[in-house]
Amino acid sequence: MNVILFERDRHQFYPLSYTRPIALFRIGIFTIEQKWKNYFKDVSLSTTNYLSDQFNPIVKDDNLWIDSSVLPNPDLVTEINSLRFGEALRQQDRIIAFRNCEYDDKVLVNVETNVNFKRLRSCTDIFSFNGDEIISDINFFDLNILKKNRVSSTNNIIGSNYPLVVEEGVKVEYVNLNLNSGPIYLGKDVEIMEGSSIKGPFAACECSLVKLNSKIYESTTLGPYTKVGGEVSNSVFFGFSAKSHDGYIGNSVIGEWCNLGAGTNISNLKNNYANVKIWNYKIERFLDTGLQFCGLLMGDHSKTGINTMFNTGTVVGVSANIFGSGYPRNFIPSFSWGGASGFSNYSLIKALEVAKKVMSRRGVNLSDHDIKILEVVYDISSKFRNY
Secondary structure, three states: EEEEOOOHHHHHOOOOOOOOOOOHOOOOEEEHHHHHHHOEEEEOOOOOHHHHHOOOOOOOOEEEEEEEEOOOHHHHHHHHOOOOOOEEEEOOOEEEEEEEEOOOOOEEEEEEOOOOOOOOOOHHHHHHHHHHHHHHHHHHHHHHHHOOHHHHHHEEEEEEOOOOOEEOOEEEOEEEEEEOOEEEEEEEOOOEOOOOOEEEEEEEEEOOOOOOOEEEEOOEEEEOOOOEEOOOEEEEEEEEEEEEOOEEEEEEEEOOOEEOOOOOEEOOEOOOOOEEEEEEOOOOOEEEOOOOOOOOEEEEOOOOOOEEEEEEEEEOOOOEEOOOOOOOOOEOOOEEEOOOOEEEOOEEEHHHHHHHHHHHHHOOOHHHHHHHHHHHHHHHHHHHHOO
């Protein structure tokens, strides 16, 4: 069956959805698109116009249209597969999936879902669901094949409740690996340096690096080519980003091509233990998350200088550059330059120059499509840069 992942409420997922479809959010080991590809062979994405040059849906005479904020599980997939042409699967007033020739859900026969599943409602759900999703995603690996890739006896493996999955080319020596509360996944060519301690559930995707003596707590995911050091807890790095030095980050989501300077620290708990409020782009004000723990949400290409400090529940947009002493504001718009003493507009030309240099260091070109996306984000985020 041909599957198309469609989007709703993109504003709810800014700044992360500024530069990618929701289906490309990484949560657990896989992106949402990859999760659906574990169940269906043909999966494409339907997204906003300025992203659609790269992500065009493949529409056939008979399609399953699925909300891209929904995370699949076997029971839900069974329900979706049972849909007949012209039927829609609903959860109360929201359509989860429908079967039709085109994107038109107005004249469908509604079927109420009877299964439990997870759906992203905000960016904070990415780290909130991450541990469970690592445990779920690990089931898609053939553990019998991967058993040959064992780690050496220099490592200290604690517990056996969950598997340790090691892909080819992994380098790991003299590391504590705790499997009591969740699995640990080490992707192709991952390196975990000596003296580090890692508690599952944890996922390090292809070519990611954990630096010397790092402390990595449960429910953390490192996307491809991510580098981390210091102390990390329940955080998701989408990929190609770096927090290479000491400093704490917890209950956070970091986009691609970000760099957190040495000594950057993120508060994830208020001194009065109250619920954390974060900036909501849709209603353009701060909104209660219902969470006691929430750190930093950072869009692609943003950077921090050494010893930067972030207050609880800070939202940083795309291509922001933050530096200096003191705590900057809790909402930092895209293309901002500055810190606690104030912000100014970060020139698009300069931001593109930096992005090109950063990406070239990893052997990736800043494409015309990438430039177009950043130009659009610069324009649509300008209303927030009212310093």
